Amino acid sequence: IAVLALMAALYHTFNHAMFKGELFLGAGALLYSTGTRNMEKMGGLFRRMPATAICFLIGALAISAIPPFNGFVSEWFTYQSLFNAAMQGDKAVMIVAVFAAVALAITGALAVTCFVKAYGVSFASAPRSEAAANAKEVPAPMVFAQGLLAAICVVLGIGAPVIAPVLVDVAASVLHPYGGVFAAEGMELLNQYSGAATSTPAIAIALVVLVGLACGYRKLKTVGKVQKSQPWACGYAPNEHMPVVATTFASEVSWFMQPLYTLRDRCTAVCWSIAHFFQKLTGVAEAVEPVPDKVLVDAPHKGVEKLADLATKLEGGNYSIYICYIVAALVVFLVLAVQMG
Template identity: 75%
Template sequence: MDSMTLFIASLAVSCIGALASVLLIKADNAAKTAGCLIGAVAAVLSFIAGLEAVLGDVSSLNTVFFFPFARLELLLNGLAGLIVVLISILAFAGFIYGLSYFDEYPGKVGRAGFFMNTFVASMMLVITADNVFWFLVAFELMSLTSYFLVVIEENKNSIKGGWLYFVIAHVGFVLIMASFLLMTNGVGGSFSFSDFRTHDFGPAISSVCFVLAFFGFGAKAGIIPLHSWLPQAHPEAPSNVSALMSGGMIKIGILGILKVGLDLLAGSGVQLWWGLMVLVFGSISSVLGVVYALHEHDIKRLLAYHSVENIGIILLGVGASMTAHALGNDVIATIALMAALYHTLNHAMFKGELFLGAGSLLYATGTRNMEKMGGLFRRMPVTAVCFLIGALAISAIPPLNGFVSEWFTYQSLFNISTLSDPVVMVFAVASAAALAITGALAVTCFVKAYGVSFASSPRSQEAANAKESPAPMLFSQMLLAAICVVLGIGSPVIAPVLGDVAQSVLAGSAVTATSGVSLVNEISGAATSTPAIAIALVVLTGLAFALRSCLGAKAPAKKTDPWACGYEPNEHMPVVATSFASDVELFMGPLYTLREVCTKICWSIAHVFQKLTGVAQGVEPLPDRFLVDAPSEGADKLAGLASKIEGGNYSVYICYIVAALVVFLVLAVVMV
């Protein structure tokens, strides 16, 4: 069975899952089981289809529809296949996780199953749509279904976060639509992406189209300053949905930027300043994202801000690729795009795992506030180990997957800094510095998040009574944690595959990303080996335990309470989230002020939409009032008068006839 057939089958199964959830909406357990298991089957089918596309089985679908502009055109190539694969993995983990986690939403399980299945299907359609009409329809469906998942709890915070997300998503949608319609106008009205790829729009039109698309898709991806909806919306959604949104949906923003900049506008050529602009926004988003995360005590808001950070890191690779491509160096462009695609995949895995871990903490303690956690390693050991793997991966600690993609990103920035253009060198060096700052702060942030949540002593009764999550929730976390390890240690096998995907996007030269079990930079000759690092860590850890065992055999360690300056130790004395990040927060004070400004701007946009909605509600009935209501009222009055005249009395009818005859006789006399 070819990849497109499997892909269509997965969409059909997702629709069945959504329908089953609705039909069983009054029976929570049945709706949960049907919606989640059927959704998991759909995810397996789409995973196989996407993997086949990544490995080179490109397939397409082109069917006749009622209107020429609405032809159903789908394209499943290497780039689309990669995004399908990562969303399929997250969807599978999320649906299995939901078999237990959805118990926290009594009376709403059927709705959750319907919208989650529809959400996954709409994302799959956006990824593969090769036609403006279907792309925009699927994009809008994706935004609407995710909005309903965000507000599913129907409390004040979820409605507030959902409204901001709804507004920013539609601002982005308008910009994307404007970009596509400009391209449609340029090719004589065709809605087919295949016609865009071969057309030269000219530098002016292509630049306008790219800028519109960059900010439109950037709103969906969460780049600064269009990021404010992420920390408002992601924490309010169910945690498995948060994993899908953060790990999967925002990657569609990256896909859109790549699709427009390197695919649909390929006939016009990439402009150098496009790449430099992407580098600037990538640098700002990466640094500010992690700075804002450091300030958070809500673990899901912290993870949402790290999504902004990692989108920035991905954009550094995208910007480096576009810059090198504009300067005609296809080898560097391919390496940089490979780095961006690798980090796109990596971020989906470790961020999905971290959100599922945060959901387990919420499930066990009833709070997202890290200040009220502590001591959870002993009570939730599997969740603790999985969360630790995710934290190490997102902090780019070798040999895990985050290290690999960030290593290639560094190499890409170093490579473009060696090109002859001095302006490019300045941007590349500044971007590399931003990435270094981001990495240091990310380590600090996750030392805080992990240490405050899992180490020390419980700081609330709920944390003290916490128990490990149910098996389905643990399975999903272990699955994603294992993939993080495989993507890191197995990078010598995976990097060449992603290099081929990058080459297919750029239609450029093949690159050498590995040599044996080492990752290599073909340009500079730099190399590293994650398998070797993994072996070294295992050996050193074993030696450390052996040495400790030998030295401590005669004098076993004694456990005592820490000295607290003469006071009795209590839960407030250990380092907590507030004190841990206080020095960084003091230093970064102006940046937090900037965040408040950006947030106010986004809310101002939301308030404008709210006022426009109010105006529309006042204007909408006016045509009915004058064009429909007035004639209708007149007809009613005439009918009332007629009913009074027509009373059913024959004597009165005879009088009417006599009166009419008199009138006609008078008229006849007058006319004569």
């Protein structure tokens, strides 16, 4: 189980580097093309920036753990390690593993909500500002960088039966010389410990077939039909101000998560109180800290400086005085020699 968990962590870390990097590049492309970070002033960018839109969509699906992309694979392994730990561990381990699995599921749901909002508000609907209406695709090097990371997200997902065993060997070399509980059989990823299995290549093929069938069916349904009038919209035609924007999209999530937000605010207030208390302790420590330095360091230092000043006065750089020092020293040593016999 530890080997499986470590392999999942390594896989997920590398996956995050890929799809988060791609999403950051996509956000930079939107800023470059529209000149704004406000999603509510975007909209309709899929038609104006198709390459960026497709790459951003792949990154959004990957970070939301949608199969067959790489985020799904590493999260699947993470779930497998948590489920196995919950089933085989003691009560404390079971409670922690179950809580972690539930937290991961909630995080995944919020990620889906977040990126449905980000993609839908930015790329779908109609432009909601002049900057969005005049937006153009970014230069080729920016498109290439996004496309490269998006392609890696696809390869890390569909190619998991080839990539995962390599990471298992890495994890096993750290924790156990005989490997873990994971195996890849053809296109299938298999957890030998629990019998759970998945296949990202098969999922990818199935999705392509289903999307193709849906598009074909829609095409057949619309052949020879012409829409002659606008659909009735309660007495008025839709315009660019009517689509859902980021604020309204997130309002339901904000309402649902309001208890957690309230708890967070109260905990933050308590933390600030504790921080203020420690700040006062820090002020006391700052007042006390210099005292030993003044006694143990500054006083001897001042004494050494006075001796140094005296030595500097004695060594004035005058050769005549140096000769007098030598003569005086000789006289002193001669007197001592006579006195000592």
